[in-house]
Amino acid sequence: MEKLPLVSVIIPAYNAETYLSDAIESVFVQDYHSLEILVVDDGSSDRTAEMAKEYGDRIRYVCQSNAGPAAARNAGIKLAKGEILGFLDADDLWSENCVIELVNAFLENPSIQIAQGLIQELQLFDSKFEKTTPAYHYINLGSALYRRGVFDKLGGFDETMRYGEDVDLFLRAWENNIPKKLIKTVSLFYRKHQENMTGGKELVELGFLRIYKKHIERKRQRQDTFASLPKELPPLSEYLGVHPSHPRFQSFN
Numbered sequence: 588m589e590k591l592p593l594v595s596v597i598i599p600a601y602n603a604e605t606y607l608s609d610a611i612e613s614v615f616v617q618d619y620h621s622l623e624i625l626v627v628d629d630g631s632s633d634r635t636a637e638m639a640k641e642y643g644d645r646i647r648y649v650c651q652s653n654a655g656p657a658a659a660r661n662a663g664i665k666l667a668k669g670e671i672l673g674f675l676d677a678d679d680l681w682s683e684n685c686v687i688e689l690v691n692a693f694l695e696n697p698s699i700q701i702a703q704g705l706i707q708e709l710q711l712f713d714s715k716f717e718k719t720t721p722a723y724h725y726i727n728l729g730s731a732l733y734r735r736g737v738f739d740k741l742g743g744f745d746e747t748m749r750y751g752e753d754v755d756l757f758l759r760a761w762e763n764n765i766p767k768k769l770i771k772t773v774s775l776f777y778r779k780h781q782e783n784m785t786g787g788k789e790l791v792e793l794g795f796l797r798i799y800k801k802h803i804e805r806k807r808q809r810q811d812t813f814a815s816l817p818k819e820l821p822p823l824s825e826y827l828g829v830h831p832s833h834p835r836f837q838s839f840n
């Protein structure tokens with residue numbers, strides 16, 4: 588029987604006492620046992636550390652001064668032992684069998700560097716999370732698994748960004764011709780609530796305009812080779828996917 592690759596699950600956590608245990612438990616219930624969980628506490632001032640330490644040696648817990656989620660994820664990458672990496676926000680959940688489904692995509696095709704499932708958005712109403720959109724394919728780090736080589740090639744997350752570092756990463760992945768496989772089952776339950784870091788932020792605050800500007804600048808700097816790089820991949824809009832709120836959503840489904 589083929590030995591299954593170790594998957595390192597990196598959970599950046601900042602004042603995450605409300606939801607952290609749910610996220611960790613959603614990893615423990617996976618039908619995949621070659622796993623390690625790293626909780627990177629980004630300088631929390633609540634009971635995040637206490638809750639993480641309750642799991643003892645079932646997880647690895649590290650704490651750093653507050654530097655933002657990009658820095659926390661990069662710290663996790665450096666500590667991770669796995670050849671496959673996953674990122675789960677402390678308030679989100681993985682679907683029950685998502686790890687084995689995504690790992691199988693790697694095993695079936697060694698050229699695949701990112702395996703991504705669908706996102707199911709949930710909104711908190713009173714004390715209950717409820718579905719608010721159809722499942723969709725779009726940018727969310729937690730919906731995918733990544734070969735370590737992706738980060739060797741791209742150099743990790745941009746730590747100057749407090750928001751939008753996931754968009755920046757996916758753009759750079761496309762620019763560098765990194766193959767991605769879409770699995771059309773839900774891998775991530777994206778839970779929206781009043782404590783979300785990006786809640787209520789405008790595009791400028793989230794850094795999207797800056798991210799797109801950097802994308803254009805890289806394209807100009809690499810005009811000799813840039814046009815040829817993504818030809819093995821689908822168009823950028825298809826590679827990234829689309830949110831259900833966008834008018835183009837129906838054409839993607």
